[in-house]
Amino acid sequence: MADQTSTSPDPLAAWREWVSQSERQWNAFLNEAMATEAYGQSVGRFMEMYVAMQKSMADAMGRYVTALNLPARSDVLALGDRLGAIENRLAGIEQRLAQLSGPAQPQASRAIQSSGPAQPQANRAIQSSGPAQPQASRAIQSSGPAPRAEEPAVDPLRPPRTKRPPGL
Amino acid sequence: MSPSATSDDLSLEARVRAEIDRAILRNVKGLEYISAGDPPMGLTPRDPVYSRGTLVLYRYRPLASEVYRVPVLLVMSLVSRAYILDLAPGQSFIEFLLRQGYDVYMIDWGVPRPEDRHLRLEDYALDFIPDCAARVREDSGEPDLSMIGYCMGGMLAVLYAALHPSGPLKNLACFTTPVDFDGMTLFRRWTDARHFDVDRIVDSLGNVPPELMYASFEMLRPAARAASQIRLWDNMWNDDFVRSYRMFDRWAADQIPFPGECFRQTVKELMWENRLRKNELVLRGRRVDLGRITVPFLHVMAEHDHIVPYESAKDLVGMVGSADKRDLILKGGHVSLVAGPNASRRLWPQLDTWLSERSI
Numbered sequence: 001m002a003d004q005t006s007t008s009p010d011p012l013a014a015w016r017e018w019v020s021q022s023e024r025q026w027n028a029f030l031n032e033a034m035a036t037e038a039y040g041q042s043v044g045r046f047m048e049m050y051v052a053m054q055k056s057m058a059d060a061m062g063r064y065v066t067a068l069n070l071p072a073r074s075d076v077l078a079l080g081d082r083l084g085a086i087e088n089r090l091a092g093i094e095q096r097l098a099q100l101s102g103p104a105q106p107q108a109s110r111a112i113q114s115s116g117p118a119q120p121q122a123n124r125a126i127q128s129s130g131p132a133q134p135q136a137s138r139a140i141q142s143s144g145p146a147p148r149a150e151e152p153a154v155d156p157l158r159p160p161r162t163k164r165p166p167g168l
Numbered sequence: 169m170s171p172s173a174t175s176d177d178l179s180l181e182a183r184v185r186a187e188i189d190r191a192i193l194r195n196v197k198g199l200e201y202i203s204a205g206d207p208p209m210g211l212t213p214r215d216p217v218y219s220r221g222t223l224v225l226y227r228y229r230p231l232a233s234e235v236y237r238v239p240v241l242l243v244m245s246l247v248s249r250a251y252i253l254d255l256a257p258g259q260s261f262i263e264f265l266l267r268q269g270y271d272v273y274m275i276d277w278g279v280p281r282p283e284d285r286h287l288r289l290e291d292y293a294l295d296f297i298p299d300c301a302a303r304v305r306e307d308s309g310e311p312d313l314s315m316i317g318y319c320m321g322g323m324l325a326v327l328y329a330a331l332h333p334s335g336p337l338k339n340l341a342c343f344t345t346p347v348d349f350d351g352m353t354l355f356r357r358w359t360d361a362r363h364f365d366v367d368r369i370v371d372s373l374g375n376v377p378p379e380l381m382y383a384s385f386e387m388l389r390p391a392a393r394a395a396s397q398i399r400l401w402d403n404m405w406n407d408d409f410v411r412s413y414r415m416f417d418r419w420a421a422d423q424i425p426f427p428g429e430c431f432r433q434t435v436k437e438l439m440w441e442n443r444l445r446k447n448e449l450v451l452r453g454r455r456v457d458l459g460r461i462t463v464p465f466l467h468v469m470a471e472h473d474h475i476v477p478y479e480s481a482k483d484l485v486g487m488v489g490s491a492d493k494r495d496l497i498l499k500g501g502h503v504s505l506v507a508g509p510n511a512s513r514r515l516w517p518q519l520d521t522w523l524s525e526r527s528i
Contacts, residue, residue, distance in 0.1 A: 012187065012402070019398050026391035034387065035357050044363025050380075051372045073282075077374075080283030084221065091220055091299075159230050161237040161310070163269040165524035 193405035201404065207414045210251035212263050214274075218303045222278030225300045227307060231266035236527035238338050239308040240265060241301065242274040243328075245320040246292075246430065247381055249422050250276040252507050253318065255415050261506055264516045270527065273304045273313075275321075285374035285428035290451035292430075293327035301328075305336055314339035314523060318506055319476060322467075323347070323444070326458065326484070331451065333460040339526045341466040341519060343506055344476045347458075347487065348445040349438045351480030354388055359435050366435045375425035382423040388474045412508065420503075445483065459489040466522050467495040468515060470505035494522075 033039060062072040218225040242262070244250040253274070254262040265272050275297070280287070304313050315337060317325030322345030329340050346352060358364065369376070386393060396413070403409035443449040449456040465488045469481045478497070485495040498505060498514045505515055 010183065016402065019395055023391045023395035027389050030390040031354065031388075034390075035353060037357075037360070040357045040360040041363045043358045044360070044365070047364065047369060051369055055372050077282045080281060084283045087221055095299075157229060159232060160234045161271070163232065163234045163236045164528055165236075 190405040194401065197404045197407075197410065198401075201410060201414075204414070206418050207256070207411065209256060209415060209418070210254045211257060212254050212260055212266070217273065217307050218300065220296070220299070222281060222284065223296055223300075224276045224278060225303055226274045226276060228262055228266055228272040228274070230271065231263070232269040235269050235271045236524065237310060238312060238314050238527040239271040239273060239304055239310055240314045240316060240523070240527075241304050242272065243297065243315055243317040243321040243325045244275060244277060245318055246277055246280075246324075247320060247424065247426055249419060249424065250274060252419050252503065255419075255507050256411075259412075259415075259508060259512065261511065261516060264512065264520075268520050268524070270523070271308060273300075273307075275300050279424045280375050280427045282374050285370070287427040288429045288433055288451075289324070289327060289449075292324045293331055293456075294452055294454075297324060297328040298332060301336060312336045312338040314341070314527060316341045316343070316519075317345060318343045319345065319502070326461070326488075327449075327451065327456055329461045329463065330456045330458050331454055331460075333462060337463050339464045339466075339523060340461065341468070341523065342484065343468050343515070344470055344473055344481060344502055345467060345484055346476045346480040347484040348480050348482075349442050350445070351477055351482075352439070353477070353479075355384070356439055358384070358387075359439050361440050364435070366432050370428040370432045374428045376428065376431045378423035378425050381426055382421065385420070385423075385475065416503065416508070445487075447487070458484075458487040461488045462490050464526050465490040465493040466519070467493075468505065468518070469495065469497050470500045470502055471497055472500065473502040473505070475502040 058073065062074065065072050213229040214226040215229065216224050217227045242250075242253060244253070254260045257263060262272055262274070301313060301315075305311060313336060315325045315329070317323070317340075322342030325340060326342060326345060326347070329337050349356065359366065396417075400410070400413050403413075437443045437449060441448075444456065444458075447455070447457050447459070465485065467481070467485045469476075469478055471478070473481070482495070485493050496518060498518070500510050500514065504510050
């Protein structure tokens with residue numbers, strides 16, 4: 001855009017201002033026209049025509065693909081509906097299975113139960129096990145030369161939930 | 169890049185020369201613009217946590233060495249693509265949240281398929297969102313979560329919060345969320361019950377086609393398209409402007425279908441009867457009373473929002489029952505409130521200030 005600090009006039013500044021003003025004025029004028037009942041009626045008529053046209057095209061296309069012994073859109077939609085119903089039932093079964101196996105356990109506690117070298121959740125749980133002292137535990141980690149072996153390895157995908165807002 | 173013409177004593181001759189340089193660059197860059205493909209967007213690394221139909225719940229990979237205890241779940245609108253919150257590196261709301269130390273999840277509704285035409289508001293507020301909230305709790309290991317909803321996503325989050333007052337929601341932030349549909353003057357006029365046969369539209373078309381959604385949003389500011397094309401030509405020499413223009417233009421044109429039954433419900437129960445404002449909306453036999461929302465609540469509105477005007481959004485904070493609640497009106501429009509350079513200076517820091525102290 002034009003440099004505002006320049007002492008010489010921007011030859012296009014007036015034109016740009018005119019574009020912005022014209023846009024505002026046209027928007028205001030057309031919005032006013034579109035807020036009338038007559039315009040609302042015309043929208044309604046347009047939608048009727050649009051729907052009628054879509055319907056007649058769909059009917060014609062349906063007859064055409066039926067003649068070619070191909071599945072019509074309604075057939076594909078029916079298949080989609082059935083698939084959707086299967087998905088929903090599967091989701092329901094999943095939920096019930098989860099309920100049967102007890103309340104959802106936090107990943108942290110599950111990770112504690114697991115063992116092995118990859119324990120990102122356990123690390124997080126260890127760090128967050130003292131929720132009242134996250135700052136303290138951080139301070140311990142950063143201030144003392146604690147043996148590396150005792151420091152839990154931080155998984156970059158599961159960083160500790162110890163952040164505090166500035167000033168708190 | 170742009171020719172430098174910044175010295176205070178720039179003569180008219182130099183100014184004209186700069187304009188000529190720009191005119192040449194416009195032609196060169198214009199050719200590049202025409203031949204360029206869509207700009208890449210939504211690039212922040214993420215992993216799907218859960219999917220169901222077209223719905224995908226994502227968890228974004230953290231960018232901070234430690235995060236706030238309470239995870240954040242973003243609830244997107246049904247009528248637009250989710251990547252508006254993740255435009256590009258440096259212009260991404262999600263990236264900002266990650267850098268500030270939030271554990272971010274997002275519900276992406278995807279593109280509704282024809283078989284999704286039966287979905288109603290209750291499916292979102294009483295099924296999908298609670299399901300995703302449970303998945304977030306399970307994945308994060310935390311008992312509660314914060315929600316941020318944008319536009320209609322804010323409305324869905326509000327419906328969810330009102331119908332689940334006992335938790336696990338800890339904080340709720342909404343951006344440009346409509347509650348009083350009498351304030352949506354133009355949309356109300358266009359869907360006037362005397363002329364607009366919503367039943368016929370939904371029964372015939374199923375989902376509302378994206379081109380109709382796009383046209384309705386464009387009609388709200390009929391001169392904006394022409395003016396923005398002129399501005400694009402004027403700034404064609406400016407790579408930053410063109411890049412930003414292309415991203416927003418692509419997002420605006422990338423509309424998705426609106427699930428048919430949800431559209432019917434929105435028109436009849438919200439537009440015509442304004443039930444949400446009257447606390448009379450009933451979903452699966454349960455009345456939505458916004459007064460039952462008691463979690464800390466923030467509502468941010470845009471001063472020049474033409475899609476969700478201030479009149480349609482301003483009452484939300486008053487209807488919510490929370491003791492800890494506030495609303496904000498920031499400069500900008502419906503989209504520039506949440507995305508782009510202005511958002512990074514206005515909305516994002518304000519949200520961070522509000523949310524950080526409530527996320528421990």
